[in-house]
Amino acid sequence: MWFKKRKDKKEKFPTKAISLEEVRSAIHTYSKDLPPNIPLKILIQDDLSLDYTLLAPILKAIPEKNYYMSKETYDLFEEEDKHIAHALDQVQQAVDQYIAQTKELPVIDHDPYRKVNFFKLEQLNLINERPEMDFYITDQEQLVTTEKPK
Known part of the structure; x- marks a missing residue:
């Protein structure tokens, strides 16, 4: 039996301007597909910025700006906040x-x-x-x- 080597294809997404509301909507969409035992915190990195590798497939892009989320309350903020x-x-x-x-x-x-x-x-x-x-x-x-x- 011959096995084909699976290539891990990471889709490349363009960087573009994405609003806070668009990111919030993508987070909501992402959270609907999460298993019940997986918290939304997996989207949040140590510095409280969002992990766009998880949101990019929904947004079809990587946001130009960084957005930050509270790990405790899940409130979303722009860089200046x-x-x-x-x-x-x-x-x-x-x-x-x-x-x-x-x-x-x-x-x-x-x-x-x-x-x-x-x-x-x-x-x-x-x-x-x-x-x-x-x-x-x-x-x-x-x-x-x-x-x-x-």
Whole structure:
């Protein structure tokens, strides 16, 4: 029996301008085909940039710009806002640890917006420095967001 050597053909994709919304749509499409035991985090590299080798077949291109995604909340950001993705991850991890330790939310008491109280996180040494923006805890799965609830 003769076996043909399989050639690994890596398709080459052009680099072009791709909007944040197009990338977000490609991520959504990609996530629909993921097996349930594989987290969306596989798209996110250590520096929080996206792995375009996985998205290129959907986008039919490689984006000219880098996009960044929070590993904790899956929020997507452009290059100039990548610091927000890093801050989201830091604060989300601290909030999760605070809840695990105290069984309560680290929010300002009686705050209807559920603003994260950095002082409470600092008291348990869960953050080293305060981010330069406000964060709020959503009703959904106690995720952290930068958007103030209405």
